[in-house]
Amino acid sequence: MVILSKLEQEYLLRTIESGIELFDLRALFLWAQGPLQALLPHEAMLCLQLDASGAVVRSECLHRAVLDGAALTLLARLGEELAAAWRAGPGLPAVLDPVLPGGQLSGCAELLRESGFENVLVHGSAPLEGGATLFALFGLPLRPGPRQGHFLQLLLPYLHLGLLRAPARTRPAAATAVPARPLSARELAILACLRAGRSNEEAGEALGISALTVKNHLQRIYRALGVANRAHAVARCLELRLL
Structure with a gap:
């Protein structure tokens, strides 16, 4: 038991x-x-x-x-x-x-x-x-x-x-559309930290920036990708093969 x-x-x-x-x-x-x-x-x-x-x-x-x-x-x-x-x-x-x-x-x-x-x-x-x-x-x-x-x-x-x-895996237009703008190298580095499970503080320490700067970057990333949170951002980047 x-x-x-x-x-x-x-x-x-x-x-x-x-x-x-x-x-x-x-x-x-x-x-x-x-x-x-x-x-x-x-x-x-x-x-x-x-x-x-x-x-x-x-x-x-x-x-x-x-x-x-x-x-x-x-x-x-x-x-x-x-x-x-x-x-x-x-x-x-x-x-x-x-x-x-x-x-x-x-x-x-x-x-x-x-x-x-x-x-x-x-x-x-x-x-x-x-x-x-x-x-x-x-x-x-x-x-x-x-x-x-x-x-x-x-x-x-x-x-x-x-x-x-769930329907079998497909590539719907919404999932394959490109981001509103290209992501910068810094933004991709932050997303890589999220994918590895790091917090804002840990990502900031790894990249030499503050946790607040990481948070500000994340808000811009969300707008560019059309997502609402960290998990959605990582999933979207994996679909787009950005990471």
């Missing part, structure tokens, strides 16, 4: 409240990089949709970085193997960590090593009429165990509905 701390309960409630209305991949990405990270910090998440036979019919990789074709192909292969191994088990969250030998997903260890991630936490839905789903969280900073598996179980309904509601 997993007993949540008061802080974990608060994080869980915030994550659930913000996960109720996920209708596209942008919203799912921002949710995964924001509220979900508070409970389940991870480097990348693979979202898979399965048909009645368990075959992967859709794969979406949510990652802060822009992965090249070879990396995406490798993750897609790994996703198929993880899906098959997970479905052969009891339907509970499963962990693959090469440091810990054996386990339900052990046959996928070689591909995990090739991917460059240290571990993966996997859980999915039972076969459903609208399509089954499976989610793999890669690169958890702390070795995943029952506690992380419990969080993923609690949040699975929101992940499941979020993926099924």
